[in-house]
Amino acid sequence: MSAHAEARFLISAARAEQFLPDEGSEVAFAGRSNSGKSTAINAILGRRQLARTSKTPGRTQLVNFFAVGPRRRVVDLPGYGFARVAPAVQAHWKELSESYFIGRRCLGGLFLIVDARRGLMEFDLQMLAWMADLGHTVHILLAKADKLKREEATKCLAAATAGAGTGVTVQLFSAHTGDGLSAARDRMQAMLGRTRLR
Ligand SMILES: Nc1nc2c(ncn2[C@@H]2O[C@H](COP(=O)(O)OP(=O)(O)O)[C@@H](O)[C@H]2O)c(=O)[nH]1
Numbered sequence: 395m396s397a398h399a400e401a402r403f404l405i406s407a408a409r410a411e412q413f414l415p416d417e418g419s420e421v422a423f424a425g426r427s428n429s430g431k432s433t434a435i436n437a438i439l440g441r442r443q444l445a446r447t448s449k450t451p452g453r454t455q456l457v458n459f460f461a462v463g464p465r466r467r468v469v470d471l472p473g474y475g476f477a478r479v480a481p482a483v484q485a486h487w488k489e490l491s492e493s494y495f496i497g498r499r500c501l502g503g504l505f506l507i508v509d510a511r512r513g514l515m516e517f518d519l520q521m522l523a524w525m526a527d528l529g530h531t532v533h534i535l536l537a538k539a540d541k542l543k544r545e546e547a548t549k550c551l552a553a554a555t556a557g558a559g560t561g562v563t564v565q566l567f568s569a570h571t572g573d574g575l576s577a578a579r580d581r582m583q584a585m586l587g588r589t590r591l592r
Pocket residue numbers: 425426427428429430431432433434446447448449451473507537538539540541567568569570571
C-alpha cells in the first residue's frame with residue numbers, strides 16, 4: 395500500500411503569483427539538476443510517475459505542487475547548477491526560489507537532494523547557508539546510494555554530515571533499492587506536521 399495513495403498533482407507555477415497560498419504545510423524538494431529529485435519524490439510518495447523524471451536535465455523552470463493530504467503539499471523546485479543554462483535562466487531560478495523561500499511560513503522543511511557520488515558541492519553549500527539564514531529546516535538525501543560500494547557510502551555520509559553543519563539531518567537514499575526510504579518518509583511526515591502557521 396502506498397504511503398500517499400491520495401497524492402496528486404496540483405499545479406505548475408512558472409511565476410511567483412501562481413504559487414499556492416501560504417497555508418497548511420509543505421515540504422519542498424531542491425537540489426542540482428539530475429540529482430534524483432523527482433525520482434525521490436515518486437519513491438517517497440509511492441507513486442511511480444507523479445513527478446516527472448528526466449534524462450535531459452535543466453529544462454524545466456517550474457515549481458510543481460502536489461497534494462499529499464488535506465492541506466499538506468510536496469513542492470518540486472527547479473534544479474540548479476546545470477552548467478549549460480543561460481544567465482537568463484539562472485536569474486529566473488533565483489527569482490522563483492527567492493519568492494518561494496523568503497517568508498514561506500507553511501514550509502515545514504526542505505529536502506535537499508544530493509547525488510551521493512558527488513557529495514555536497516558549492517551550490518549545495520550555498521543553499522544550506524541560505525536556508526540557515528532563513529531559518530528553514532533541512533534534511534539531506536544522499537541519493538543514488540545504490541551506485542556506491544558500502545564503504546564509499548559510509549564515507550559519503552560522514553563527509554556530508556560534517557559538511558552540512560549543525561541542525562541539518564543527513565541520510566543515504568536509493569529510490570532503486572528502497573534504501574533509506576522509510577527514514578525519508580518519517581522525516582517528511584515530521585516536517586509536514588510542523589509549520590509556523592500554527
Ligand atoms: N541508480 C539510481 N539512479 C537514480 C536514482 N534516482 C534517480 N536516478 C536517475 O538519475 C536521473 C535523474 O533523476 P531525476 O529524478 O529526473 O532527477 P532531477 O533532475 O533531480 O529531478 C534519472 O536517470 C534517474 O533514473 C537512484 O536512486 N538510483
